Amino acid sequence: MSEIKIKAEARTEFGKGAARRIRRENKVPAVLYGHGIDPIHVMLPGHDLMLALKQPNALLSVDVEGDAQLVLPKQVQRDPIKGFIEHADLLVVRRGEKVTVDIPIVVTGEVISGAMIVTENASVAIEAEATHLPETIEVDVEGLDAGAQIHASDLKLAKGSSLAIDAETLIVNIVAAPTAEQVEAELETAEAEAGVERDEPQVEATEADAESEDTDSE
Incomplete structure (x- = not known):
């Protein structure tokens, strides 16, 4: 996964009023934390952050006044109606460090006629290097019949990745389509x-x- 570079500004004003003023300028209040460093409060360009976070587990290189920090989105708050980003918590990571993240499941292929795909878990937790996180994990169901099941242990993970959930966790279930x-x-x-x-x-x-x-x- 390639890094997405974003330039940040230091944030010196706090409180709801200050946060509203920041958002009116199309910026997002955010905090960087982790690895024992003091939390770094910043403002990020709203449009750039929105585009970056369309990618699952986006790896960001946040430039704070010349000091670049490698971060992963930990918690992102969005407006429940308009969907814009209100605040972001970003976890500082290091190259080579392993982290646990949820990776979306993407089902490919077609089951046989009369069968139906039921995705029991839309994502799976894995442990992998912060700089080598897969965007998705594909599950191929081509030609499977009702009764077939795909568990976490059946998933094809990228080199260096490992499951962070029970291997017997059901991911995809193929069932008979109802009449x-x-x-x-x-x-x-x-x-x-x-x-x-x-x-x-x-x-x-x-x-x-x-x-x-x-x-x-x-």
Whole structure:
């Protein structure tokens, strides 16, 4: 994974008001910490940081007044509505150091007709060098049939990486696709549990009205 260089500015003002002013300037308040150093409070260019963090476990080289720090995103707070980055906690790492991170699972290939892919875990925790983190881990399901399972131990990890979870953790499960009747039955059960009543088909209502009219005429 290549480093993404970002130039930072030292942050000297704190508090909610200061943070709002920083964001109005399209910058993001952030803190760098780890390896026993005192927390470094900085401001990062919002657009550059947003682009960098589109890459999972992005390795950033943050230049703070000429002093470059190699960091990984530890916690990123986003606006729940607009999605912009409100604050970032960045963990300082060293070259050659191993870290534990969650890597996204990407499923490739097609299962046989009548089978369905169920991703039980969308990511897997691994231990790897901070400067050699994979962006994703691919799982090939080409030609698999219902009943096939892929566990963490089946994953193909990059050299130097190792699992940080139980090897028997289920990652992908191949199951039989439900029939139309099963889907309808599950829908009816869910509606019943939710107290939803279905409207009777119009034709049935018409027939019921006709029977009622016949009874009245007698």
